[in-house]
Amino acid sequence: MSAADRPQAWRRRLDGTWSRRLRSIAEDRLDLLAWVIIAALVVSAVFAKPIRLTVPSVLQTLSGGFLAETVTLQPLQLAPHDPIDQNLADRLHPPSREYPLGTDQLGRDILSRLMVGARISLSVGVVVVSISLMIGTAVGVVSGYLGGWVDEAVMRIVDIVLAFPGLLLALVVAGILGPSLTNIMIALAVVGWTQYARIVRGSVLSVKQRDFVAAAKLMGVSEPRLVSTHVIPNVIGPVVILATLDMAYVILATAGLSFLGLGAQPPTPEWGTMLSQGRHHLLTAWWIANVPGVAIMVAVLAFNILGDSLRDLLDPRVASRLEGKGGL
Amino acid sequence: MTDDRPLLEVTDLQTHFETDEGTVHAVKGASFTVEQGEIVGIVGESGSGKSVTALSCIRLEEPGEIVSGSIRFRGTDVTTADERRLRRMRGQGMAMVFQDPTTTLNPVFRVSEQIAEALKVHEDPDSQRLLDYLHVPPFSDRSDWADKRRRAVDLMHEVGIPNPDERVDAYPHEFSGGMRQRAMLAIALAREPDLLIADEPTTALDVTIQAQLLERIRNLNQDLGMAVLLITHDLGVIAELCDRVIVLYDGEVMERGSVDRMLIDPRHPYTRGLLECLPQTTPRQSRLSSIDGEVPDQIGPGSGCPFAPRCEYAVEECRTGEMPRVRLEDGRDAKCCRPEVLDADPAEVE
């Protein structure tokens, strides 16, 4: 029976009727919005204030004084004020020309803190996602490829990690290691690698079973080569989707843990910390808590939109715990 | 109901689908009738629009759209009927059995439930309270479901499901394909329909099961006087079961008439082609014959005779002109602009 005989089959081709087309335009706009937000975040992360690296003294001596004590990677400063300097005369200042988003209880410019906060959120996100992705992918490939007891052992470890609600485990790990941004990153990566491992392992297993792989094996193609030519292209789609949605999750989790006091410590201009400090001024100075609140939501929203459209584009079947915000 | 009118009367039906590539004209002006108690076959290749024609009759053509023509069932036009009338028609007059029994039964409900539901609709198509159809213990009134279940057992017996007492509470996945199709038939019979539309009911089944099921349909037709509109691509099934046949090509009726006459004496070049493709008609050891070319893609209205590109008698007029209907004999006509090819009297051209 051909497609033409079955109305169900037509439905798929119907995607072009005007109402659906309208919706796809709307979705494209959402994508565009997401990209604009992410671009703005990146710009403020990079240019909010200069980036300087302290050069280890060993390198300084080695270079014979050629390297200065600090190297400036990025000299610009877009932020109108210093994010840390207190100015008690201007405390709790509502939004104005001088302070576009107002000042906090210590007279610090919130816009400047917000921009520097973007640097913190994005870099924590990138670091945690990269670490989880690398560990998880490596473990997944090895586990799926070797099979047998290695696979069994790895999957049991994954089961055990997943037996804890993710954020709670991160919370306890961060709590035990002591409150700091670094410890939050460690805690989130400890929990985060498992999902990459699962997805990658699944892809490796399914690729291993396909006919063309069996055929290639018969023709004498070496196994590592099989993995690199067939497995990796199959795995990239799901992993990219996961990583994008994971960015959203990590940004949210970092803010949440910092809000609880387990992450960035004052005076660090981290969004969750800022929100936490602003909660004592909800009625008198609404901007202190709500500005970082909006920032967190917008950043998370952007990565969620992007992850969703990537999922629609690349692989509609990926269902992961990142379906949700994990209770934050 | 007036007796002189046909049970089902389809006039100039046009059903379209909107797609990315343009409007698909799935049915282009099909006309035919089904009389009380007869078995009519619609035959055609894949993509000829026969399923869409059938679905249009019971108004399940969505996402397609009936753009013109009328479908009269027992005298009322179903193309303009409201939801309420449609429910009554489906619950008490017209039932349909689909092609693939593995996907047409709801996997999460027991077979008994699915048959009983049809009985319940038949009894009272107008007031269907949602709660009465659910299992929400304190709120759902399920007092009559036990009785319906007993009648479901009878129906399952009637359609030839062995040991219906034991099987009535099974889930569809516990049934074989043939049994599922019988269960579909039971769901259809529960509504005591005047007309059963069967869309390739045996295509997905084993050959032996096919024969049994067709036999069952014939018995139901004879015992209950239920008319059947049978959609198939299999002329053998038509020959065995049907009184009259409609040959559909690219959404248009090419030829129609009684099965006896048409199988012996096909006139339209397309009907002849179809018959020649039957393995029995070709001598042993020779190659199976086939009609060259493919069914057109149905996008756009098209002009001339849709079969012209594949027809050995085609002339210029066939590709561009209007195709008239030519009366061949009583109750038999064909759509063609060349009476001489049809072996017909030129005076009979409409």
Place this chain on the structure above:
Amino acid sequence: MYRFILRRAVSIVFVLFGVSVTTFGMVVFTPGDPAEIVLREQTAQNPSQEAIREFRAEHGLDDPIPVQYLDWMADVLRGDLGQSYYHDTPVTTMIIRRFGDTAELAVAAILVALVISIPAGVISAVHTGELPDHASQLGSLLGVSMPNFWLGYLLIVVFSLYLELFPVSGAGTVRELVLPAVTLGSGIAAIITRLLRSSMLDVLEAEYIGTARSKGLRERIVVYKHAFRNALIPVVTIVGLQFGYLLNGAVIVEIVFQRPGLGTLLIEAIFARDYPIVQGLVLVIAVLFVVSNLLVDVAYRYIDPRIRFDGGTR
């Protein structure tokens, strides 16, 4: 059915063993000597060697680690999760006391989530591409991205401080439960709505929906009986998994609304380095989570008759 549960039980016992080792190990391998840290907290001065030795002996911290683990496990299996470093109440009692508050919040949040998401998801799927669909999709996108610790304060400002409808904090009465439950439920509602919508869209294209319509059933019955029941199958899994995230979220929401509960207990214990409480809580929560996942699996098999309890499909 029994074989299925038995097999799951075996794997769960293994996972729980791993969970207990992890929970225990987390604290043992922690940097710093808990005795020193705790005593410094308590006395606000550097503790003497004498006091540290006494504390370590009292809490069994001098035994070899495997012995400590076995002692701890033996107690745990008897229902004794140990003794808080600061309070005189046993950890088990503390957890039981606070458990009700969190359970109440979790159940209320799930109810809020279902009440919002079931109509939203179904209506969205039935009216694809129309206004209600756009609204519900936008709403769920915002719901998924909105941090609970911000939403909570927004609700407090609007409903407690301006409208004075609900109290800012506290627990025990229904009025005190509303805002926390809405905060916690909204995110889950967003997730379920999205999932239910796509699941309904798939199901509505199935051929058995055509069969149901061809019977002459009302569209309402087709949607809410035939389609909904099938669409529910993937949703149940996710709702079940959300239980774990409810526990995550409860921590945040309890802090925001200053509610007593397991979340606040955990945070207090973490900051006080009261490790027996942290260990006990993490263990209890993990066990709850594992058990809830098992229940989801059973429920899943109940609503989808195609999956047999002996494990195979069809």
